[in-house]
Amino acid sequence: MRIDARNLLDRLGKNDFAYKEFEDRFSELELWPILEALLRDPRLQAIDQAEATVAAMPEPAPTEVVETYSGESLSSLFSRYGRGPAADAPGDRRGGSQQQDVRAMLRHLSDLGSQGKI
Amino acid sequence: MPVIVTHGLKGGAGTTFTAAHIAMALSEAGADVTVLTVAKRDTMPLHFGLQPAMTLPSLFAPAEDAVLVAGIDLRSLTTAPEDNDFVPALRDLGFLETGQDKVMVIDIPSAEFAFARRVIPHASASVCVINAAPDTLALMPQVLAEASPENIAATSFVINALDETRRLSRHSSAFIRELVGARLLGRIRLDESVPEAIAMLQQLSKYAPSSAALADAKAIGTALVPALETPGRPWVARGSSPASSSSRAA
Numbered sequence: 608m609r610i611d612a613r614n615l616l617d618r619l620g621k622n623d624f625a626y627k628e629f630e631d632r633f634s635e636l637e638l639w640p641i642l643e644a645l646l647r648d649p650r651l652q653a654i655d656q657a658e659a660t661v662a663a664m665p666e667p668a669p670t671e672v673v674e675t676y677s678g679e680s681l682s683s684l685f686s687r688y689g690r691g692p693a694a695d696a697p698g699d700r701r702g703g704s705q706q707q708d709v710r711a712m713l714r715h716l717s718d719l720g721s722q723g724k725i
Numbered sequence: 726m727p728v729i730v731t732h733g734l735k736g737g738a739g740t741t742f743t744a745a746h747i748a749m750a751l752s753e754a755g756a757d758v759t760v761l762t763v764a765k766r767d768t769m770p771l772h773f774g775l776q777p778a779m780t781l782p783s784l785f786a787p788a789e790d791a792v793l794v795a796g797i798d799l800r801s802l803t804t805a806p807e808d809n810d811f812v813p814a815l816r817d818l819g820f821l822e823t824g825q826d827k828v829m830v831i832d833i834p835s836a837e838f839a840f841a842r843r844v845i846p847h848a849s850a851s852v853c854v855i856n857a858a859p860d861t862l863a864l865m866p867q868v869l870a871e872a873s874p875e876n877i878a879a880t881s882f883v884i885n886a887l888d889e890t891r892r893l894s895r896h897s898s899a900f901i902r903e904l905v906g907a908r909l910l911g912r913i914r915l916d917e918s919v920p921e922a923i924a925m926l927q928q929l930s931k932y933a934p935s936s937a938a939l940a941d942a943k944a945i946g947t948a949l950v951p952a953l954e955t956p957g958r959p960w961v962a963r964g965s966s967p968a969s970s971s972s973r974a975a
Contacts, residue, residue, distance in 0.1 A: 613935075616935065622935040622940070639859070639893065639896060641859045641862060641863060642862070642896070642897075642900055645862060645863070645865065645866065645900075648866040650866035650867070650869050650870040651865065651866055651869060651904070653869035653870065653872070653874065653877055654869060654877065654904055654905065654906075656874050656877070656878075657874055657877035657878040657880075658878075658906060660874055660875065660877075660878035719899075
C-alpha cells in the first residue's frame with residue numbers, strides 16, 4: 608500500500624477502504640444483453656435442482672457466511688418477477704423465455720442494492 | 726482429516742490465491758493444514774512469499790523434504806489428475822476423515838475440471854472461485870450442464886477480484902449472487918496489494934496487513950471452518966441474515 612494511502616487510512620481510523628456501492632438504477636440503464644441471454648438459457652435450471660438438493664440435506668452447524676443473501680431460490684425469484692404465463696407456470700419460466708421479465712429482475716436487484724441487502 | 730477443493734470456471738480467476746488464504750485461515754483456526762497443488766504450472770509458492778524458483782515437494786516425499794510456511798505443509802502432485810488411484814491414496818494417507826488434526830486444501834486448475842469432478846464427492850467443501858466478469862458468466866450454463874446435480878449442490882462460490890467501482894462488475898456480482906444464492910461464501914475485493922506482495926516475495930499478511938483482499942479472503946477461510954466437521958458429505962454455505970454480513974463495503 609502506498610504511504611499516502613496508509614496515512615489517509617490512519618487518519619480515518621480504518622484498516623481498509625472500499626467505495627460505497629452505488630445505487631444503480633438498473634431499470635434506468637441499458638440492459639446487458641449477456642445477462643438477458645443467460646437468463647434465457649435453460650441450462651441455468653441446474654442451479655434450481657441443486658438448491659432443492661441442498662434444501663434436502665441435513666442442516667450443517669450454524670456459521671456466519673460472509674455475504675448477505677435474500678434467502679430465495681432462483682425459481683422463487685423468477686416466479687415473483689414473472690408476468691403472465693411465466694409466473695403461473697414455473698416449469699416453463701425459461702422455456703417460455705419471451706415472457707421472461709428480465710428488466711423486472713434487474714429492478715429487483717437494484718432494490719436489494721438500495722436496501723443494502725446485496 | 727477433511728479435504729477442501731478449490732477450483733474455477735476459467736484460468737485467472739484467482740483460485741490459487743483463494744486456496745492459499747483459505748489454508749492460512751484454517752491454520753490460524755487451529756487446523757494442521759496441507760496445501761496440495763496439482764498444477765503443472767504452479768504459482769502457489771508465490772502466495773506464501775517464496776521464491777519463484779521454488780519447486781514444491783511431492784505429496785509422497787518424506788517429511789524432511791517438506792516445505793513449511795507458517796506451519797502449512799506445501800505439496801505438489803502434478804500426476805494426480807491422471808491418477809485414478811488418487812482418492813484411494815488420500816484415504817490411505819488418512820485424509821477424508823473428520824476433525825481439524827489434518828486438513829488438505831487441494832487447488833485444482835480450471836482445465837482439470839474432470840479431476841475436480843472426481844474429487845468433489847469426497848471433499849468436505851468444494852469452493853468455486855469466479856470473477857464478476859461477462860466471460861466468466863458466459864461459461865456458467867455450460868459448466869452447470871456438464872456437472873452432476875450432486876456436485877453442483879456440493880459447491881459453494883466465491884467472487885474474487887471484485888471491483889465495486891465498476892458498473893459492470895457490480896451488475897455481474899449482483900447477478901451471481903442471485904444465481905447461486907445462499908451458496909455464495911463471499912467476495913474478495915480487487916486489491917493491488919495482492920500482486921505487489923508477490924512482486925515483493927512476501928506474504929500478503931506481511932506486506933499489506935490492512936489489505937482489503939486479505940481481510941475478505943480470511944473471512945471466507947474462517948467461514949469454511951465448519952466444513953472440517955463434515956467428512957464425506959460436502960459442506961455448503963447456506964447464507965445468513967442480512968444483519969450478520971461483515972463484508973459490506975465501508
